[in-house]
Amino acid sequence: MSLLRILERPQLCTLCRARRFATTAVSRVEKTNAAASATTTAPPLSSCTKDTVLTGLNYLKGQPPVLAAADEEYPEWLWTVLQPKVWPDDGPGGMAERVKRRKENKQRIKDRNFMSTQ
Numbered sequence: 032m033s034l035l036r037i038l039e040r041p042q043l044c045t046l047c048r049a050r051r052f053a054t055t056a057v058s059r060v061e062k063t064n065a066a067a068s069a070t071t072t073a074p075p076l077s078s079c080t081k082d083t084v085l086t087g088l089n090y091l092k093g094q095p096p097v098l099a100a101a102d103e104e105y106p107e108w109l110w111t112v113l114q115p116k117v118w119p120d121d122g123p124g125g126m127a128e129r130v131k132r133r134k135e136n137k138q139r140i141k142d143r144n145f146m147s148t149q
Contacts, residue, residue, distance in 0.1 A: 077102055 079085070081101045088097040118127035 077105075 077099065079099045081099060083099040085097045085099055089095075118130050120127050122128075
């Protein structure tokens with residue numbers, strides 16, 4: 032696994048590692064069109080219907096069974112919990128770059144620790 036990670040990494044020269052600014056700017060119209068299309072998508076529906084007995088959720092003795100509610104009764108944020116977090120690209124030194132660099136560092140440490148045990 033770690034060998035594959037090493038082979039997947041692009042070989043960068045020292046000039047490529049320099050920070051650069053974006054070459055093109057995204058217009059406000061494109062941003063609002065993207066935001067409008069994202070808000071018009073319907074949230075996914077639940078996999079079970081109303082009043083379905085949800086087994087395994089009731090762990091207390093002598094309690095009534097837990098029943099599923101209608102989709103409208105759940106809060107809107109519940110349908111987006113499993114979606115991956117999308118960080119906006121806010122330029123060099125921004126949050127998106129920081130999160131990406133942190134993930135890469137964690138993976139590099141895991142690979143190095145794995146290789147030291149071999």
